[in-house]
Amino acid sequence: MLEEGSTPFAAAAKRLARNVVCATMMVFPVAISTSASVSAQTAEAPMPPRVKPDPNAPSAAGSDQIINLLDREPEPLFSDVEMPYTAPSRSLTTGLSDGLDQGALYLMAKLTRDSKPLDDGLIWRIYSEATNANGRLELIATSMGGDAEFRLDPGAYLVHTAYGYAQSTNRVVIGKDVQSKMLTLNAxxxxxxxxxxxxxxxxxxxxxxxxxxxxxxxxxxxxxxxxxxxxxxxxxxxxxxxxxxxxxxxxxxxxxxxxxxxxxxxxxxxxxxKAADITLKLVNERGGEAIANTTWSVLSAGGHVVVEATGAFPDFVLAEGEYEALARNNGKTYLHNFEVAPGQDREVEVVTAVSELETQETSNSN
The missing domain is CATH 2.60.40.1120 (Carboxypeptidase-like, regulatory domain)
Known part of the structure; x- marks a missing residue:
């Protein structure tokens, strides 16, 4: 989970966010809940990319000096770490059997260089590096939670890690020994x-x-x-x-x-x-009952059709601006101009009375 007070770095965040008038952003070092369901994200195992980083790349040396967030050099995403003193909290390897001729792979992940390893919310997938007869990578094993341990036959594999929609794929070569890897997600x-x-x-x-x-x-x-x-x-x-x-x-x-x-x-x-919820009504007089079986078109100030509907009470959320409502009923067409102001939800009545229509035309001409 996200740690309060952790020191962030961003290898990929090389562009500053562009502030726009329609959004406000506040950054807080607060915890992200890991209780949300991940079923929608895990319905189909994603295919890992072709790019395969070097698993033997050395870890970046630490430094005590203060480094600018965008200037700080990233550490390798997938690096060797010392084997922990305790065994993993759980082993969720699926579809594999233990064997003396297999190697052991222990995996952990953290959000940043300085954060603690994640203990929940991770999904690990191990793929074969070679494709099968269908041209797809074969899914060898999966694990969900925090750290994970896999028993694998010697060979090359692709390790896909997902934390929500933050993902990373790395290559690892397994022998008959025990390997322990730490993944820095930068998420x-x-x-x-x-x-x-x-x-x-x-x-x-x-x-x-x-x-x-x-x-x-x-x-x-x-x-x-x-x-x-x-x-x-x-x-x-x-x-x-x-x-x-x-x-x-x-x-x-x-x-x-x-x-x-x-x-x-x-x-x-x-x-x-900047919008409002607008309900349209075709009535014979102001405050009268809505006339059923009415066909509606809402036009923009430029005459373009914005939305169409059929019914006595069509309801739309419209952006701020000026519009024209066209109501068609019993072979006749009735027009009415109206304006949408932000946050001012209201009903807009289109009146069929001739006196009302003449009043509208006089008002529009002025």
């Missing part, structure tokens, strides 16, 4: 929140977040890391900068922000929306 987390720009309350049940990488593929699209995150959720990620998209409702209330994750830290990101 942190984001806690998501949402609020209205003017301070009014927001219906958090209609707010979701999606997290994307910063780079684009050949089609000009970002890689989606995780989606449909609800306010208050904590997502563990590798230390880096991420593009976060927050949606309020299902129409056009969308806010984007670039947010930086620091190793060993929890970033609290509150996305500020």
């Amino acid at each position: 942190g987390g984001i806690k998501f929140g949402a609020a209205m720009k003017d301070g009014n309350g927001i219906d958090e049940t209609q707010v979701t977040f999606d997290v994307y990488g910063m780079t684009f593929d050949e089609r000009g699209e970002r890689n989606k890391i995780v989606g449909d995150i609800t306010p208050g959720s904590i997502v563990r990620l590798n230390a880096d900068t991420y593009h976060v998209v927050s949606r309020y409702g299902d129409v056009n209330a969308v806010v984007r922000a670039d947010i930086q994750v620091l190793p060993g830290k929890l970033t609290e990101a509150t996305i500020l929306h």
Whole structure:
């Protein structure tokens, strides 16, 4: 879990987060809960990448001087450590049998160079380095929790480690001896929140977040890391900068922000929306009953269709701005201009009475 007061470093966080007017960020060295379910993340074991770091790379030498967060040199992610005095708290190796001709691999992981080893929330997967007949890497063994111990036949393997959505893959060569490895994840987390720009309350049940990488593929699209995150959720990620998209409702209330994750830290990101919940009604007179079987179109100030619906009480969350409502009923079309102000949820009535329509036209012409 994230340690309070730990000294962070960021090998991957080479870009400072760009503050935008729609998001506020606060970084606190507080603990991330490890009780969240990981079933959605573990439904299908991910394929490890082709890049294989050198398992024999020496650990970086320690230093007592104060080093700038972005200038500090990273230590190797996968390094040898002395065998602990006590055996692992549990051995969760699956599908393997003990044998005198096998080697032992003991694995531990921590968030940063200076933090303590994690005791929960880790998922270890051991893959064969060679592909099978289907061209895929074979999953040899798995373990969940904190530290892990595996008994493996001599050979080369790929070790995939996941802590939430923070992941790392490393290569290890096993003989008939005992090896102990420490993985430094360089990971942190984001806690998501949402609020209205003017301070009014927001219906958090209609707010979701999606997290994307910063780079684009050949089609000009970002890689989606995780989606449909609800306010208050904590997502563990590798230390880096991420593009976060927050949606309020299902129409056009969308806010984007670039947010930086620091190793060993929890970033609290509150996305500020400027929108309101609007209910449309077609009535014969002001305050009258809504007319059923009405078809609706909401147009932007530029005349583009924003959303369409059918019913007596269509309800939308719309971004701040000016709109025109078109109501069609019994072969007739009725128009009404309205404005959306942040946080001001309300009903918008479209009146069929001729006197009301003439009043609207006179008001619009002035």
